[in-house]
Amino acid sequence: MWTMPNRPGLRVGVLGLGLLVAGCAGRPPIDTVSGADLAVNQAMNAKAQQYAPEDMQKALDKVSRAKQAMTEEHYDRARRLAEEAQADAQVAEAVARSEEARRMAQEAQTTIDTLRKEAQNRSKRGTDHAP
Amino acid sequence: MRRKLYLLLPLLAFPGWGAADTLYYARPSEAGDDFHHYGYRNEAVEQAQAAYLEASQNQDISRSVPFALTGAAQYLREAEQTYDRDEASHLAYLAQRRVDAVHALADERHAQRKLAEYLGQREAILQQVRAQEMERLQRELARQEARLEAETEAAKPPPENHTPAPVKAPVPAKKSMAAVVHDELKPEERRTLYQLLTLLKTHAADRAQPVKAGTVGRDAGGTDDENEESE
Numbered sequence: 212m213w214t215m216p217n218r219p220g221l222r223v224g225v226l227g228l229g230l231l232v233a234g235c236a237g238r239p240p241i242d243t244v245s246g247a248d249l250a251v252n253q254a255m256n257a258k259a260q261q262y263a264p265e266d267m268q269k270a271l272d273k274v275s276r277a278k279q280a281m282t283e284e285h286y287d288r289a290r291r292l293a294e295e296a297q298a299d300a301q302v303a304e305a306v307a308r309s310e311e312a313r314r315m316a317q318e319a320q321t322t323i324d325t326l327r328k329e330a331q332n333r334s335k336r337g338t339d340h341a342p
Numbered sequence: 343m344r345r346k347l348y349l350l351l352p353l354l355a356f357p358g359w360g361a362a363d364t365l366y367y368a369r370p371s372e373a374g375d376d377f378h379h380y381g382y383r384n385e386a387v388e389q390a391q392a393a394y395l396e397a398s399q400n401q402d403i404s405r406s407v408p409f410a411l412t413g414a415a416q417y418l419r420e421a422e423q424t425y426d427r428d429e430a431s432h433l434a435y436l437a438q439r440r441v442d443a444v445h446a447l448a449d450e451r452h453a454q455r456k457l458a459e460y461l462g463q464r465e466a467i468l469q470q471v472r473a474q475e476m477e478r479l480q481r482e483l484a485r486q487e488a489r490l491e492a493e494t495e496a497a498k499p500p501p502e503n504h505t506p507a508p509v510k511a512p513v514p515a516k517k518s519m520a521a522v523v524h525d526e527l528k529p530e531e532r533r534t535l536y537q538l539l540t541l542l543k544t545h546a547a548d549r550a551q552p553v554k555a556g557t558v559g560r561d562a563g564g565t566d567d568e569n570e571e572s573e
Contacts (some may be wrong), residue, residue, distance in 0.1 A: 293430045298439035305446035312453035320459035326467045333474055 239281055240290035247293040249273050250300035259303035262310040266303035270296045386434035387421050393441045394418055402446055406451040413439035 254289050259267045273296035280289035394414050397403055403411065414437045423498035523532060 242353060271391055291428075295432065295435055295439070298436050299444075302439050302443045302446065305443045305450065309446045309450035310454060312450045315417060316453045316460060319464065323460055323464050323467065326471070330467055330471045330474070333471060339352040 237286045239284075239286050240277075240293055241281075243293040243297075244277050244281060245276070245289050247277060247296040247300065248288040249303070250297040254304035254307065257304045257307040258305040258311065259300070261307070263303040263306035266299050266306065270299035270303060272296075273299060357525050381522070384421075384427065385490045386431040386438075387418075390414075390418055390421065390437040393438050400445075400448070403448045406448045407444060410444040410447055411441070414438075414444065418433055451566065455548040543550060 246320075247270070251274055254263075254267060254270065273292045277289045277292035277296060280286070280292060394411065394453060396412070398411055417433050417437035417440060421430045424430045424433065450467065527535065
């Protein structure tokens with residue numbers, strides 16, 4: 212049976228190594244994953260699935276994988292996935308808002324064209340019927 | 343001295359230091375750029391750098407959302423400074439996505455400006471239409487007032503020296519004798535008429551008696567003796 216050599220220096224080294232490994236495992240990135248969840252929900256409320264389906268799908272996949280990594284205690288991987296999911300969701304939301312604003316601008320332009328034609332017709336009718 | 347080497351074992355626990363590709367890492371260069379560069383190539387970082395550079399030179403972005411690239415710059419700086427290749431790729435991805443979001447944000451601002459412009463145009467057109475409608479209504483009102491004035495003028499009584507045009511009496515409808523008696527005779531007249539009619543009926547036989555004397559012309563049907571007798 213193997214026994215640790217009775218050397219004080221070796222004991223100190225092994226103990227330090229253990230502490231460092233334990234420190235590197237870190238804490239579970241609960242806040243980061245929650246933030247990603249929140250960003251995904253906000254993107255969904257902004258109709259991101261309609262306007263930016265690819266980015267939205269990326270975000271959803273990464274959130275799911277981040278949660279899976281959390282359960283497997285791969286915290287560093289979970290943190291990265293959650294941060295990337297949050298970034299993807301923010302892009303999806305920004306794209307959705309942009310597309311929505313563009314759609315509204317197009318509708319306004321169409322309305323203006325219709326109004327302008329109607330005003331011209333009215334003006335013409337008014338001139339024709341003037342005494 | 344060789345016995346003490348195991349004291350260095352904890353140093354292997356630092357991330358990346360035990361990996362083979364750490365051999366390519368180097369200290370930051372002093373090139374004078376905004377970002378520090380290391381002695382290895384990371385494609386993700388390079389792509390993020392290119393995207394950031396392009397976005398920072400974009401006029402729309404610098405005008406619409408001038409401070410939005412700050413987050414991307416921060417991620418990119420961290421990506422360039424980290425020793426961990428995976429972490430560098432991860433941070434480069436975040437920087438790249440941040441740049442994408444800034445592009446979308448600039449597009450949104452652009453669309454919002456256009457929308458505001460269109461809404462202003464719409465309001466101007468609506469005001470123009472309202473003004474035209476008001477003008478039309480005023481014309482219509484003036485026309486109605488003129489017509490009403492003409493009608494009032496026509497309905498005024500004529501002046502005193504005015505000779506009225508001869509007015510034709512309405513042609514009465516034909517009335518029966520009974521209606522005439524009823525409408526136009528007074529009760530005592532009707533009574534008198536009734537007595538006369540009774541008298542005539544009573545002596546209806548006398549009406550058939552020819553007149554045979556004392557006349558000239560048409561009634562002169564009798565003999566001379568009869569005429570002398572009647573006189």
